Amino acid sequence: MTSQSISRALLRHHGDVDAEPGLVDYAVNVRLARPPGWLRDRLAAALDRLGSYPSAADHAAAAQAVADRHGQPHDRVLLLNGSAEGFALLPQLRPRLAALVHPSFTEPEVALTDAGVPVHRVQLSADDGYRLHADLVPENADLVVVGNPTNPTSVLHPAADLLALTRPGRTVVVDEAFIDAVPGERESLAGSDVDGLLVFRSLTKMWALPGLRAGYVLGAPDLLARLAAHRPQWPVGTLALEAFRACSEPAALAESERAAVQFETNRVELIGALNELPGVRVNEPASAPFLLLTVKDGLHVRTALRERGVAVRRCDTFPGLGVDHIRVAVRTPEQSEPLLTALREVLA
Template sequence: MTAGYGVASSSDLSDPDRHGDRDAAPGLVDFAVNVRGTPPPFVLDAITRGLGDLARYPGLDDERRAVDAIAATHGRSPGDVLLLSGAADGFEMLPRLDVRHAALIQPSFTEPEIALRAAGVPITQVTLDEPWRLSGAEVPDTADLVILGNPTNPTSVLHPRESIAALRRPGRIIVVDEAFADLTLGADGELEPQSLASADWPDLIVIRSVTKTFGLAGLRAGYLLAAPEILARLRAGRRPWALSTPALTALTACLGEAGFLHCAEQARRVAAERAEMVDELTRIGLVVVAEPAAPFVLVEVPRATEVKRRLVDHGFAVRSCANFVGLGDDHLRLAVRPVEQVRALTAAIEQVREEMRDGNRVDV
């Protein structure tokens, strides 16, 4: 179990509420945050066209357009769609399901645990061993809620749909965080090969966002897919106007044809950049653990906290893994970036290693 919830300082790398954006200070080359650049022009154009209408509350037509676009993209009924102010909004709703016992597949994103602990939900950490495959998951039979990421943050592991299906039990709800699914490719180039967004299982919740792929982290826009019976429980007590008009506009644009083409192009670019990045990291002796499938890689780095601190002095921000259950001071998560930036990072890592070796020498 992870201790210290609610009391750790946000500067503490072990604080579950600390995310990569706290590390990506202005002026640093950002390998800490997994956002892919800035919003594409077609999304900015759509948002800009609606700015003159901000005096009006978000309307049902705005919501309906976004819901219809999401439903059409995933082959779902509009009644299966719940709009979110970012994926974290969906995690905060989970206690409304009257959960008796939650199982969290770890290591993984910290926000679900924060929300469940705040609501007093009993939790079992199902910590997988490297290479973090679900075949090793020992989920208690009493768990009526199981949460996992696919692909998983920070391991970058993509689980087969069949492995997730094997977790199903009567009376249990499966929650899959697909924040990075739209940037995954199959061996044959298929987009989102393991996504469950189109699956109409009555016991499944899929949570997604558009913030990473479309450069919209500051806007907070996402959605949740589930059976209407589950959505009714999640909606209970929700505030009105949960999403702003710009967020609704962005969702409609991102889930349209232009958005699909953008995702496909970005997924191919991520795959190419990631392959070059793995080669470059391996060249300097770093171990990229597991087989990465997301827009980030997990690397083994002895004394990772010290390496991270020193890299700031060289102009680079990287993500510590000290607050992920099952990891610690021997891993860093690195966002996939173009190879020119990666080469600059590896040069800095080699300099940092030399500094640390010099610091350990004892003159006699």
């Protein structure tokens, strides 16, 4: 399958489809099976407020908490019904040409293509470790979208390389959905005030909130106003507003940092174990809570793993990747053992 032949339906394929009930899940990159107890308690305490519409004061308090967390003014924060909503809003910027850095999360391409925006795929090379080079982006692209760290390659691009994409008249969107799993959130641009920069963040992965839909975007107030121009009233619910506040507090940030350090340790151990398997190549360096693997006869491997009760993420739905690519989530060594055992059996 070539990158140009990927259908809209495949572009909308995500890891939750691969992780069917009853399978050991290495397809979805959510840290926990459920939100931590302190966060569940906060959300439960907010249930009594569901009888009222989210107020402007509630919304402002949540936005201020996020702004304080990143050292930004409150008017540089737009709270979202999941960061995926932000990608769906990108056509509101009315770009003339959107350059999408691939392989990467595909929802921005779906939203822009559906809106009739011309799209240019900036295809990064496996031979170069999927590293970003600014000169690959067309000069006339007035919207650029890139993930950091990138899903599914696990590549963390230097902040300087991302800033090199900015210029007058261009909006650069950096999807940082997984950067809270990077120790120190190094290379993050969330604290930047560079003109034309939009940074998307998510609470989903670190805090096990995919069912709540809570994300946000940081950027210049005029850009945020253009994104939000046609949103419905009350776009973010009471529970999500509570989650924004709770997950921006110092105790939560300290837990997130500890988890990021643990991810780094677990990733190194998992890479070592995978590199011992015949016919497996791990894309390195890797910085995210998942790894991109190249395996021979990938469709057979995925099918055989599923027969053994193990779910991994197919990657032929990402432009530039094929059936021999799979993505696996980084877990603790104990949690990773069923994956490694199944892979040893299949590859043998």
